[in-house]
Structure formats: C-alpha cells, structure tokens
Amino acid sequence: MSISKELFKGFYKENPVFRLALGLCPTLAVSNSVQNAVGMGAAVTFVLICSNVIVSMIRHGVPKKIRIPIYIVVIATFVTIVDLVMAGFAPALHKSLGIFVPLIVVNCIILGRAEAFAGKNNVGRSFIDGLGMGIGFTLALMALAIVRELLGDGKLWGIPVLSSGYEPVLIFILPPGAFLTLGLFLGFFNWLDIKMQK
C-alpha cells in the first residue's frame, strides 16, 4: 500500500470511529464541544503516533506471550506524559478534559493499532498509520461536536453562531445526544458505503 493510502485510510475507509467503531467512550464523552474534541483529538493523535513508533521499533524483541502488557506499558507511559505536560502548560484544557486524558490508556484505537498494525509493520509506516488514524479520530470527534454544540448550545468553538432567539436543544450536549448523533452518523456512512458499492 502506498504511503498516502496508508495515511488517508484513517480518514474515511478505516475511520476508527465511523468505520471500525473503536474508541467510542471518549467519543461519546468529549464530543460536546468543538474545543474539547480538538484537544482530545490532538492528545490521542500524539499518543497514537508515539506508541505506534515505539511498538514498531521493539516488535522483534517482544516475546509474543507478553506483547499486550508491554504495549500497555508503552501506551500508559505516553498518556502520563501527555497528562503531565497538559497540566503544566495547558491547564484550562486539562481541566475540561479531566478524567478522559488518563482514560486514553484504555482507548481501544491505540491498543488496536499497536496490535493490528505497528506490531507487524516498519517504523515509517507505523508513524503514518498513527498520524492518519489520529487525524481520522479527530475529524470524527469534530463532526460529532459541531452538530452537538451547534444544536445543543447554539455555539461553535464557544462563540454563539445562532441568533439569540434560538432555544438550544439541550439533549444534544447531554449523553443521549451523543448516542443519537453517533448513531445517525454511523447510519449515514453505512448508507454511503452501500450506495458507493452499487
């Protein structure tokens, strides 16, 4: 597969959220505002790239039997780094993402890519895969967040964009709104897929 295909597969064809349905818990939780979505997306992308590169580098030295615990150690290390750096340098973002930063450790996208891709491919490809998947995850989060923040709060990036007469549909920024929006997006992409195959 060419490098560009490796990069772009994460955007649509193998989009972690919409096509693989991976990492849904943070997707549901932090897609209530575009700001949170971008912050979370950036954090996940960073961890994904770093863990993919390291896992790919050590893939020949890791015994098969204990590869999962070792992957988890690698991932947890990078997540802790992100958590500490964010607390020190971007306290506002750290506050609003809260518990979801440490929870990146158990985000299935990251372990999934380590197991399915980085453990079998070279460093360069693993880096590209991490970048593509990270961007794909960020785009998916943003797509959900745009819909939810706009309908649920009448704002985008914290700035009101709908007229003051607009009564926000609160349910969209609450958990049920996350399920609704995600379900509609998944349905749309499946429909698009069927259409395109015909």
Place this chain on the structure above:
Amino acid sequence: MNDIVKLGGILLLFSAIAGGALSVVNAITKPRIELQKKLVLERALTTALPMANKDAIVPVEQDNMLYYKGYKTPDKQDLVGYAFVASGKGYSSTIETMVGVDTTFTITGLSILQQVETPGLGTKIEEVRYGESTPWFQDQFVDKTWNGLAVDKDGGNITSITGATISSRAVTKSIHDGLKQLEATVRQHHSDM
C-alpha cells in the same frame, strides 16, 4: 519456570525504562504544575477580594475553619475582608468556590475553583456570556450576605441556571452555609481582629 523468569525479566526491563522516562518528565513538569496551582489559587483570591492587596492575603485557621484575611496594604495593615473556600455536592462533582467578603460579611467576589458538572448545563455556573467579561451566575452573589441567600426555586434571590438547579443550589447553599460559619467564627474571635 525458566520461561516465566525470562518473560518477567523482559517485562521488568520495559517497565523500568518507562518508569525512568516518566520520572524525567515528572521532574520537568512538576514545578510548572505547582506554579499553575498557585496561580489558580492567587487568581481566585484576587477575584474574591478585589479590594485587598494581592500580596497581603494570609491564610488563618480557627476552630477547624480555614480562611484568608485580606489587607489593603502590603505590610498587612487595614483589614479589608475575608475569603474562604465553600464546598458543596453538586450533580456530578463537589463544587468548590472561593468566596470573598468585606468586614461586614457582604460578598465582594467569588470564583469557582473546581467542578466537574454536566457540560453545557451545570458547567454554566462558570459561563461567561459572549461579549461579557465575568460569569453572570457568579455576579449575582456580589453585594449579598448569607441572610436570604438561596436560589429562586427555594424562594431566594439567586436566579438558578435553566436545567441545572442542582448545581446552582449546591453553589448557593455552600456559600450560604460557609459564610454563616465564617461570620460566627470571626465574631467569636473578635478580640484578636
């Protein structure tokens, strides 16, 4: 058996490297994180006590109550007010608020220190409306005393946030209770004021 030792050894090696890397990152970020925490507290104190000199706010502990005394001048003359942390159980978190009062126990300012309420609802206790510079919910408390302090649904003078009565009530009640306690504590030690 040999296998277990070997695998355990490899895992130990990886964990040791990860631990080493983390201790380096921790050493670098620790002073920054502590600085941020200090800044948050300082900012909250200056918001709560705008009339006090920011270098002359000192913590005091009396009767198991921790509060701050604010003075007008850097050499700690001229007591202008008190500040304390009110804490109450909200909808999904404990909400902590730094509250400042003048010497007549009238609220001069407040600032939410910590809350993890429902995004878009409870978090509106910190919402700053577009084009404004201060959070409207908190502004309501300024110039009020604990007497009669309650949300409108309880017959009080604070307009609660639509869809977030529990969060609004938690903030209001914690301030009411804390302020009442502060006044009692300070008055009891009136002689050393």
